Amino acid sequence: MSVIRLEYRRVSMHFMQGGNGRLTAVQDVSVAVGDGEVVSLIGPSGCGKSTLLNIGSGLTAPSEGDAFVDGERVQGPNAHVAFMLQKDLLLPWRTIAENVAFGVEIQGVAAPERKRRAQALLENLNLAEFAGHYPHQLSGGMRQRVALARTLAVDPTVLLLDEPFSAVDAQTRMVLQRELAQTLKRSGKTALLITHDLQEAVTLSDRVLVMSKRPGRIIDEIAIDIPDRDDPLKRRQHPKVNDIVNRLMERLDIGAPDDAVQGRA
Amino acid sequence: MRQGAAASVALLIAFLAAWEWGPGLLGIPSFIVPPLSMVADEAVRMWHVSGLAFHTGITAIEVLAGFVIGSLLGAFIGYLLGMSPVAEIALSPYILALQIAPKVAFAPLFIMWMGFTVYPKILVAILIVFFPVMINVLTAVRTVDPDLVNLARAFKASRAQIFWKIEFPASLPPLFAGLRIGSTLAVVGVVVGELVGGNLGLGYLLSFGEGQANTPMVFVAIVMLTVVGAIAYLLVILIERRVLHYLPKRIQTGF
Ligand SMILES: Nc1ncnc2c1ncn2[C@@H]1O[C@H](COP(=O)(O)OP(=O)(O)OP(=O)(O)O)[C@@H](O)[C@H]1O
Ligand SMILES: [Mg+2]
Secondary structure (H helix, E strand, C coil): CCCEEEEEEEEEEEEECCCCCEEEEEEEEEEEEECCCEEEEECCCCCCHHHHHHHHCCCCCCCEEEEEECCEECCCCCCCEEEECCCCCCCCCCCHHHHHCHHHHHCCCCHHHHHHHHHHHHHHCCCHHHCCCCHHHCCHHHHHHHHHHHHHHCCCCEEEEECCCCCCCHHHHHHHHHHHHHHHHHHCCEEEEECCCHHHHHHHCCEEEEECCCCECEEEEEECCCCCCCCHHHHHCCHHHHHHHHHHHHHCCCCCHHHHHHHHC | CHHHHHHHHHHHHHHHHHHHHHHHHHCCCCCCCCCHHHHHHHHHHHHHHCCHHHHHHHHHHHHHHHHHHHHHHHHHHHHHHHHCHHHHHHHHHHHHHHHHCCHHHHHHHHHHHHCCCCHHHHHHHHHHHHHHHHHHHHHHHHCCCHHHHHHHHHCCCCHHHHHHHHHHHHHHHHHHHHHHHHHHHHHHHHHHHHHHCCCCHHHHHHHHHHHCCCHHHHHHHHHHHHHHHHHHHHHHHHHHHHHCCCCCCCCCCCC
16 A cells, blocks of 8 residues: 555544443544545444544544554644545635635645635636625535545645535535545545535445444454546446445444344434 | 605604694593693793703703714724624623613612712713614624625734724614614603702603602603704704715615
């Protein structure tokens, strides 16, 4: 493998539960993501996926183990990573261009350069004509694209994406998936994508990691050796996709009686 | 929209007509409810004889001073407590007690302290405006989406940047809701102060008219107080429209 951009080394995370002991969200997770690689992380709800993302972005410190970005140990927020969530988190009082420039503004980039970067990104994502609009004037899919532009504006080496498209409709999602795939390919960014959409995981990534129920551990890893990573719509047609999705479903125990009982409890 | 405005004007005309001719038709004596024209005549008389403009001006200045100082204090303390949970826990019992205490009851005390000047009236207004503004700001700062704060933190924002770029702008809509309430309460505080003591302001004219059994004079004072309050309220809305211009139109209410 080439240079490792994002790495979790034996990471565990415990949360204190009000008085009655602690909850282990993530248990002994080790992951390495190489330069330009896109890795998806799937697993049942509550297994600690978002927790891993927060650790990678430096917002929370792991209880045990370490995270590394670009070879440096993560000791707090840093400029090498940027994240994007299911919520677009656009600031309603800022125009679209100002929202895209939010990160670089905080990092102290000068105004003309901020404008230039925001404009270029908006053009890439076909949003140039909305630069002066306010978020409430845009559709959900467009807002999510603006959030992607804001994430890219700080030019991170690693993107952490937490269910970025789960709140948009199925058609918009396909469009956004393709835009993301092309952007990642074009810029050669490394990405960790959390998703509940197995097809999305398979069509967008080079590798899929499967996590167990809480306490979350990595229980499987599947390399996706299908061509056209920058074209999820084309990839979707590939006969291998269904086999992999089925295998992932099996690993996740979807439809197993054990799971059904748990769901009712 | 247009229909609503037309209906509003029609209602106003109906109301004024009812005021003018209603008492006569119902046989209500004019010392109980004086008709509109009588109140208007009295307003003209007061303008020339009783210094209506002067007293209205005094009240307006007291309302403005009380409102501005009370709002600034309320907002400042609101942001302070919003950002420091320790301070909030330490101060909240006292703030709660002060909030429950009827603020207008302080008017006689303030007058005993400061005499028959404008200052005790302003002080009552400050006290009464303070709470809705402070509570709204405090709640707003507390309920800012933590994911927004995390987003800023992930970009390595400083505490000051988080405040100025996230918490402060996010708190503006509730702040303005508090200011609207405060602008009307300021008039209440000032009038109570003026009623309790002194010979200044519309509250003084109100109690003077009452002493003279001059019902039209009392009506004039009430109308002028409403005008002062309405102007304060409209000014807040005007500023709010400017500042919160980015909000979708349907969220901005007419009044
Ligand atoms: N700050 C916290 N304090 C206490 N417990 C927490 C905290 N954050 C997460 N947890 C717990 O850790 C576990 C993992 O949470 P996490 O959000 O990482 O799950 P997830 O895999 O992202 O789930 P989902 O797929 O539903 O988003 C959950 O049981 C959650 O309740
Ligand atoms: Mg999650």
